[in-house]
Amino acid sequence: MRAVPLDPFDLESYGGHLTVSADDARAAAEMLDGVITRTPVTESRALSTIAGTKVLLKCENLQRAGSFxxxxxxxxxxxxxxxxxxxxxxxxxxxxxxxxxxxxxxxxxxxxxxxxxxxxxxxxxxxxxxxxxxxxxxxxxxxxxxxxxxxxxxxxxxxxxHPFDHVDVVAGQGTVALEILEQVPDVATVVVPLGGGGLVAGIAAVLAEVAPHVKVVGVQAASAAAYPGSLEAGRPMAGTLGATMADGIAVGLPGDVPFGIVQKEGVEVRTVTEDQLSRALLAVLERSKLMVEPAGAAGVAGIMAAGPGVFAGPVVAVLSGGNIDPLVLLRVVQHGLVAAGRYLKLQVRLMDKPGALARLVETIAAAGANIVAVDHTRTDVSLSVSEVSVNLQLETKGEEHRTAVVERLESEGYEVAAF
The missing domain is CATH 3.40.50.1100 (Rossmann fold)
Known part of the structure; x- marks a missing residue:
């Protein structure tokens, strides 16, 4: 068998060109008719409050195979x-x-x-x-x-x-923009998770031609963000891939086709932290009743991190995928609860005498926190003979309550270490 061309700059391997038009996306949409799901758009009141304008979610997490x-x-x-x-x-x-x-x-x-x-x-x-x-x-x-x-x-x-670096792939992803324009005709901003760039590029290419007033924002995980440096350099540059829960957008090198479109159309690129990603996933799960993976929540994280008045509305955030391992979901939700101030881990030192642990539990109950787990040990080498260490996991009601619980314990004379 003959080998196929692998040179990323070989135009033949891209179908003869490096650009995508609205007509390319329309042709792709015809091809996809009856193959894919026309995913719904749903309004999020919680996100609208945060953004100070109407926010809607384009639910590609409900697409066939779980993503766009x-x-x-x-x-x-x-x-x-x-x-x-x-x-x-x-x-x-x-x-x-x-x-x-x-x-x-x-x-x-x-x-x-x-x-x-x-x-x-x-x-x-x-x-x-x-x-x-x-x-x-x-x-x-x-x-x-x-x-x-x-x-x-x-x-x-x-x-x-290739997962993102081909005009046919980008054209296929651009069909998301065609649906958004039909479902939210007055859309002003579209916020999209950004990895290699196929989805952002497809959406940006279509909107630049059909609705040039609509702003496109790409959101990357801060620890795996190759686009900011690449845009600054003017060409795709390999970025450092750090640890991120958003594996779906952890791409070290932008594709030539999507990078060219993102650069040409002036797509704004933002980054979000792991805490922001986990809080966004939790918000979508809790408030919109939608299951998304961390990468799929990156656009929502960008909106939440930006706060009110930054993006013109209506804003559409693309939920790009919903494929998440239940064990990962468990860890991410816990991480999101911590980031939102609703989950608190403490280490408290007590005198090793009867009633000491009961008194600690009563103090926590009086502060309104719920104990999830308790680990009581006497064998830590940092402890004196008369001391015990108690590790606690508590449910709290938010940042203010979390702070109040710690302050209540300290006011009762406890030595508290939060982690």
Whole structure:
């Protein structure tokens, strides 16, 4: 089998050009008719209060395969030649693109191999295999998995289906913008999670042509944000990938196609912290009753971090995906509760005598906090013979209550360490 071209600057590998038009997105929408779900838009009163203007959520977390990725994946695969389909395809992803490619390939009858990082969420791996793809686990990031996929494409002749760096993929993602314009005709700002850039670029390309007054904002995880440095340099630059719960947007190098569009259309890029991501996920889950993954909540995090009056409304935040491991969800929710001041961990030293622990519990109850867990130990080397250490996990009602609980304990003479 012959190898496919892998040079990222080879125009043939992009379908002959590096731009995407509104007509490209419209053609993609026709191709996707009956394939994807037209996802709903729902208003969030809680976010509207925070932003000082009307905020709506575009629920791509409710899309087939759990994210917007199936849009671009299906368009890319459907446009392969019969000879390319016969060779099969190879892809790389932390999960959402993997599922999108696997689902699209199953509908089109194309043999698929997907490379995923070794720590990819187990439900995403299982779902990808469930759609019929062969999954190979390699590397610790999407970039390393993508490198392995390129090697496989060169070795076997399979067509590389890039997660974001192809005009067909970007055009497919741009169909989100067409739906937003129909569902929210007066939209003024669209806030979008940003990783490699396919979704942001597709939305920006369509809106720049059809509704140029609409502002597009991309939001990255601060610890994995390659776009700010790339935009400053004027070309895609590899960024440092730190630890982030938002694995779906943890991409170390922007794609040439999406970067060119993001740069040309003047997309504003913001970053959010891990605390902000977890608080956003918790807010969407608690107030809008919607399950999203951390990456999918990045746009909401950007709105919450910005506060009132920053974005012109109506604002549409794209919830890009809802594929989350329940164990990760448990940790993220707990993290979000801590960040929101509704969960407090304390270490308190007591004299080792009868009634000391009971008195501590009574003080906490009087302060209005609920004890979730207690760990009582006498063996810590930092303790004196007459002391015990008590680790407590408490539910609180917010930052003010959290502070009041600590102050109440300290006023009763307890030595408190919060962590």
């Amino acid at each position: 990725k199936v849009r671009g994946a299906y368009v890319r695969l459907a446009r392969l030649s019969p000879e390319e389909r016969e060779r099969g395809v190879v892809a790389a992803s932390a999960g959402n693109h993997a599922q999108g490619v696997a689902l699209a390939a199953s509908m089109l009858g194309i043999d698929t191999v997907v490379y995923m990082p070794v720590d990819a969420a187990l439900p995403k791996v299982a779902a990808t295999r469930g759609y019929g793809a062969e999954v190979r686990m390699v590397g610790s990031s999407v970039d390393e998995a993508l490198a392995a996929a390129r090697v496989e494409a060169a070795r076997s002749g399979r067509v590389l289906i």
